[in-house]
Structures are given as C-alpha cells and as structure tokens.
Amino acid sequence: MSRRALSALGAALVGVLLAGLLAGCGASVTPGPGDSNTLTVMAGSEVKDLEPLLADIRAATGVTVQMAYSGTIEGAEAIANGATTDAAWFSTGNYLSLLPGAGSRVVAQQKIMLSPVVIGVKKSAADRFGWTGNPNVTWKDIQAKSADGSFRFAMTNPAASNSGLVALVGVASALSGSSDSIDTGTIDTAALKEFFKGQTLTAGSSGFLADSYVRDQDTVDGIVNYESILMSLNGSGKLHEPLELIYPKEGIVTADYPFMLLNASKRDAFDKVTAYLRTPDVQKRIMTDTLRRPAIPGVPLDPRFSTQTLIELPFPARLETIDALITAYLDVARKPASAIFVLDLSGSMAGERLDQLKAAMAALTGTDPSITGKFARFRAREQVTIITFSTDVIETREFTIDDTAPDGPDMTAIRDYVNGLRTYNSTAIYSALDAAYQQIVKEQAADPNRLSSIVLMTDGDNNDGISPDQFASDYAALPDQARAIHTYTVLFGDGSKDAMSSIAALTGGALFDATSTSLETIFKQIRGYQ
Amino acid sequence: MKTTPGRLAALGLAILLVVGVGVGIISSAGQALAPSTVALTGYIGSEKDAFFKDPRVVAALQRGGFAVSVTTAGSRQIAATDLSKADFAFPAGVPAAEKIRVDHPGSKAFVPFYTPMAIATWKPIVDLLTAAGVVHTTGDVTTLDVAAYMDLVAKNTRWKDLPGNSAYPVNKSILVTSTDVRKSNSAAMYLSLASYVANGANIVQNDAEVAKLMDRLAPLFLRQGFVASSSEEPFDDYLVQGIGKSPMVMIYESQFIQRAAAADGSITPDMVLMYPDPTIFSKHTFVGLTPNGIKLGDFLTNDPEMRSLATQYGFRTTDTPAFTKFVADHKLAVPASLINVIDPPTYETLEAMITRLEADYNGQGTPVATPSPSPS
Known part of the structure; x- marks a missing residue:
C-alpha cells in the first residue's frame, strides 16, 4: 500500500517536472496540485502523443495540465481506491464508469477525439482474401481465415490495454450473431476461440504492439489497433507493404477519449481546458497531427480518413459482462x-x-x-x-x-x-x-x-x-x-x-x-x- | 427606540448585500451587483447549465435583481438531495419537481419553459420505417408510431430484416438510443411514454401495472448496452458519428432547434427531427423553496426577456407566437403545437419502474455465470 503511494507520488513528481518543461515555464514558482489553475490528470499511455498540446493549453487557458500515466483497468482501480487526481483521461471511459467507486467520482466529462478500433491487413493478404477495397468484410470472415490458419494477427491483451478490450467487445458482439450488447449468456466462446487462433502476437500496450508488428511484419498478416495508429504506421515508412484498413461490416467500437472531471472544485479549470480542446482549430490540429477524428461537429474529415459509414457496436452496460469476457478470452479463447x-x-x-x-x-x-x-x-x-x-x-x-x-x-x-x-x-x-x-x-x-x-x-x-x-x-x-x-x-x-x-x-x-x-x-x- | 418595519427591512437588505457581494466575488459573472440584487443558490438539470451561464441570461437576471449560482445534477438526484440550503430546484421533469414540491411545504412550482421529447433521425431511416408502416409524415411533421415501434422491438427486429432495406442493411436491433434511465430525465420521459403505450394508452398507476409491463419495457433500455448519463452526449454522437452509431436518438426538441438555429453546419440536410406519437413534454419545472426562490420562478416565467432568451435555446414558453416566429425565422419545420401529448406517471410510479430497471442492470433476477474454462 505505502509502496503504491510512493510510486504514485513519484509519477506525480515526474508529471510536475514534465508539465513544467513542456510549458516552458519561466515563473519561479511551480504550480502545485492544489492550485485552482492546475489539473492533475491520470491518463492512458494512448494520449501521451498529445503532450505537445499541454503548453498550448496553458498559454490559452492559464491551466497547467499535469499528466501521470496508467493502464485503463489499473487506473480505474486506482481511482476506485481513492487515488487523488483531478481528472482522468483514457481512450474510453466505460470501464471506469462501470466500476463501483470510480464511476460515482465522475463529475462531468467531454469527449476530446475519436478513433475506431479496426484491423489493418497486409496488402498482399488482403488481395489474396479479396478484402482490398471490399466494404462487406465481416469479423466472421476474419474468424474463418484465422481458424483455417491462413491469417495471423497481432492484438493487445484486453486485460491490460484498451484497444484490446474494445476490440474484444466488438468481436464478441459481432460473433454472438446479434450485434447487440453482449451479456454473459451470449458470449460465444467457441467462435472466439476460432477467431483468436490467428492471434500470434500480443502486447500490454497499443503503441508497443505497433512496434512489435513492425519488427515481426514478415511473419504476421495483420494488426488490430486504433485507426490512428494503423494510419500512422502506413505513413511511417517502416512497413514493407501497406496495411489495408478493414472496418468490419457488423460494426466496430470507437474510442472517444473522454476527459473526465473527478474533483468538483476544479470545475472551472476543467471547463476551460475541455472548451479549448473542443475548439475547431484545436480539433483540426489533433486530427492532422495524431490522425484521430474530431469529436465536435463541423470539422470536415481529412481526406486520408475512410468515408465508409462506421456501424458502432454497443459496449456492455454491466461490469460483470466485461469481466466475464476478459476471463473467457484469457482462460479459453486466446492461445x-x-x-x-x-x-x-x-x-x-x-x-x-x-x-x-x-x-x-x-x-x-x-x-x-x-x-x-x-x-x-x-x-x-x-x-x-x-x-x-x-x-x-x-x-x-x-x-x-x-x-x-x-x-x-x-x-x-x-x-x-x-x-x-x-x-x-x-x-x-x-x-x-x-x-x-x-x-x-x-x-x-x-x-x-x-x-x-x-x-x-x-x-x-x-x-x-x-x-x-x-x-x-x-x-x-x-x-x-x-x-x-x-x-x-x-x-x-x-x-x-x-x-x-x-x-x-x-x-x-x-x-x-x-x-x-x-x-x-x-x-x-x-x-x-x- | 422603537424598531420600525422600515428599519428592519433596511437591516435585512444590508445582510443580503453582504451575502450578495460574497457570492458575487466567486460568481462566474464577476460583475458588481446592483444595490437590490439578492444572491440565490439552487440545483438545476445539466441541460440548463449553458443557459444559466449565458452572459445575456446572467445580465437579464441581474436586471431582475438576482445573482444566481447553480449546481448541476440529474433530475432524480436533485429530488433525492438535501435542499434545505437551496433557494430553488429546477429539474427537467414534472415527476421530480412534484416530489420536491410535496417534500417542501410552502414551496411553489412554475413551468418557465418546456420542450417535447423528439427523435433525431435520418432520411434513409425515415424512408425505411415509413415503408414498414412505423413512421408517418403529415405535412412537415414526421412521427414515429411508438406502439408499432415497440412491436418491432418485442420481435427483436433488426435493421436488415426490414423489407427492401438496402439503405441501412445493419445487423443491429432496431432501437432508439436514449440516456441512462437511472440517471437522466430524458430517458425517464422515454420510459414514461413507452409505459403509457404498453399500458394500452393509459398512464401507469400502480405497482401491479408496473409489474405487468416491465418485461416489455426493459429491453428498450437494457439492449442498448452502455449509454450516456447526460442528454448532451447522445445528441453530440448523432451529430458527430452519424447514422452508423445513432440511427435514432431520443432527444429534447430544444436540442435540435438550438443547433439548427445556430446554423453552424452541424445539422445536415439528411438529418430529420421526428416526434414520437404519442409524445410527452419535458416540463422544466422550477420549484421555489424560499421567498426569493419563488420570486425568481415568477421572473423566469413571466419576464418577456427571459422568455425570449429561453426561446433562443429552443424551448417553448407560454409565449407561443415568439416560438413560432423563432422557428420560422430559422426556416425550421417544427410544429407550433403537438396533438397527441400525454402526461408522465407520478414520481412514485416512475421511481418504481426505474428501480426495477436498476435491478435488471445489476443482474438481479438474471443468472450471472462466469464461463468455466474448457480443459485442453
């Protein structure tokens, strides 16, 4: 317990230093967490690429945002256990919202950007399967290729990383045959087992998975990840052949990066920061720099994005369902x-x-x-x-x-x-x-x-x-x-x-x-x- | 020396001034208060937060002598909150307001503005559901036959099952997206209206009727999976993520009107404002708990400028011509009056239905099994 507190303190201190450096702060007094113009944020590693924005947030709003990083479930658990942080910022807020003791701490939330979790398939494999430019590819098609051994893919561990969790929810919902919100009774573990037969690469974070894919790209055919990461990979010059992005027809689940206020006394700072992040100019910059889709209406999509209608699959409304799904994945479905x-x-x-x-x-x-x-x-x-x-x-x-x-x-x-x-x-x-x-x-x-x-x-x-x-x-x-x-x-x-x-x-x-x-x-x- | 009523009043005013200045310093307006201004605190539904923060509203209230600071909360939460220190409560719906009024003798209720429940949808969806006989269009007004819709839900119909559907061949169930019925008034209004329809066009009156109807009502909510807590979010999703996420969303009419009137490009030509038939009004009911609170309620309801500001937020007020003119000015096809409007059940009955749904969400009554690992 005290060790955990110490490490949290360490992370907070790093956050302070980081925020100070990024803000290029010339003032002699470093703002402390109690300051009404300071927002401490427990964030997922997925939003680390927005750190360059912190200095601009401070310049535009006067609010210093101090980030400390954690895994989605790890962070949700820390918040339920009373971790002192003013806000939380993960790629999705559903697990946190459903967790007793954590969800009740959420005072307000605003979505900052969007990125669907989809599957990138190596061009040669997509051509071979007839998936290139084909809007009718389903999760079931992927399951079939996976089951017969002709498709190998990378995905993160749903218990550790949000892209894996979101993908698992989407796949389970699609493979249940209903595309409705799954419940413990509708989890088709046999179908999941076939689907995950092709998963030959795993990781604890979405970014690390992308790096591993680059390293092993000649022995893997595809990768499940945020659309933004897959598009970045395609633009990175590191791939031997491009990834064809597949948005399976049954639907996908989109990460919406909600900025969640936990400390009601920081409402003002929260309102300023989220209002700034949701201005059209900042939304456009986030889209251009990180390839996430805008979270506000009226910002036209960059032509690099697919214009296919994205069918959104529901996320379970009960924590037990998510826990049962992760357990089924770990104990039965995965290799x-x-x-x-x-x-x-x-x-x-x-x-x-x-x-x-x-x-x-x-x-x-x-x-x-x-x-x-x-x-x-x-x-x-x-x-x-x-x-x-x-x-x-x-x-x-x-x-x-x-x-x-x-x-x-x-x-x-x-x-x-x-x-x-x-x-x-x-x-x-x-x-x-x-x-x-x-x-x-x-x-x-x-x-x-x-x-x-x-x-x-x-x-x-x-x-x-x-x-x-x-x-x-x-x-x-x-x-x-x-x-x-x-x-x-x-x-x-x-x-x-x-x-x-x-x-x-x-x-x-x-x-x-x-x-x-x-x-x-x-x-x-x-x-x-x- | 004899204390005259005048002196007492002056003393009272001085105390209020001190309080007023104290609050004024931390109020968002941050402006100096007029000499006769009184400071009030109260609870409002989050959907009215932007209204109370609007500088024009702050100024108008100040002209009326009010410096208002608000705390936002869900309607159900407000009804369950200790309001002993508040001057007013302003939930979004009648049932919560009714409960607050009864719990606080001497309080007084006003309906400064109201808005019907509506459904934000899309042209291809309207066409599909029209062909299926579920949606009807008369003149400019498109309506969803709630009874026919509930039949589709009861049969577990999917979008792709609709005859001749090439426009939206999606495997998902036909469902209207709502907010979380445990937390949000707009979902409670949806429940009110669905329960009325399920009860053979009668307002649900007692626990026996509740028990009889819940199996039919629960899927409307439970099958949606995870839903948002506030009414803003699903409408934002509709605007941003489009038909793939949100083919039909239960909203307040005011949300759509406000967006359309803003003419910021967020309402596109393929979007349709549809009305459930029957529909129900979400009456934003102000309950004045103190004498000053009651004065504020009166001001919000009857001051012409306040009514005009509310109209600009898409709300309807007692000034119907102003609303009609506002929507006409913005070329919006919005009916001046709706015909088939029902009343919500009492607070207790609504609570009974929500409590039952809460139990369903918690998995009580349905088996919760963790899949056992298969040996391999």
Missing part, C-alpha cells in the same frame, strides 16, 4: 501462454530482495484480490517455467495450470516452490538467458501454438557464465520462431540498466524499472505482455 521466468538467486538477492521476489511471484498465483491482480494471475492452460540462476542455471522447473483456484494444487505448487528459493553466489545472466531460449526451442517443438515470452529479473551485473557477445551470437543462430520470442527485462536492485536495455532491444522486448516501483506491480504489468 495458451508459455511464461518463462528467469530469476536471479545471486548472493546480493538475499534478504529483502528475495522476499520481494517471492511476494511478486506469489501474487500471480491468485492471492492478490485486486482487479489488476485478478487479471494478472496465471491462467488456465498456461505453462509457467521458472529458471533460477546464480553461478550457472540452478534449476528449470515447469508448471502447468489446469486448476486456476488460488488454493488449488497448481497454484499452490508454484507458491510452495517459490517460497523455498534461497540465494547462492555469482550472477550468470547470459547463461541463464541462453537456457531460456533453449527451453523455448524445446517447447515450440512440442507445441508450436503457444504465445511464449521470457521475463528476466536480475539485481546485478553479469559476472559469471557466457559473455553478452556469446549470447548474442547464440541468439542469432536460433530458429526464426524462437528468436521471435521477446524478453522483458526487469531492472531491480543494482542491475545494469544498459545490459537490461540491450537485451530488451535485441529480443524485441521492453525494459521494466522495478527500482522505483515495487516488483509486484512490475510483474503484474509484464503479465499484460504475456
């Missing part, structure tokens, strides 16, 4: 995960660091009752492999989750194993990582249909085993399919930021910093990428 945890048991891990590691792993076995904890825990059908290392690899232990009950045998086995860990001597990071990729090769030979990932947690420098260069050449020699597996590195204790960044960059993973945020929180965030 099962293979999560490899490479854990450092060097001497420096002794004491408090090892305790943190044990707590972080235990939290994934269903003992964390929070919403984020519920979605982060190990899922049905998942394979969890723990590779411990010190002087060399100590042990490789495999667990399979058949029973998801927190006190059931599968979760208990992981918890008991982790609780029995102790520390040893030196740190052979690259030997352990090498072993992890060998494990991947072995697993892929046994079952190629898993979404695999590696998490590397270490608290120090490599001082034993093979060298970074040796690992790099071993990695380069791996089969393509194994080399495609990302390593998510966790910077912890006295770990080397350079080394962790290099490994993440080499493998297409990402670096997570657990030096200022608890290991438990970081592990939960990484689960969004598995």
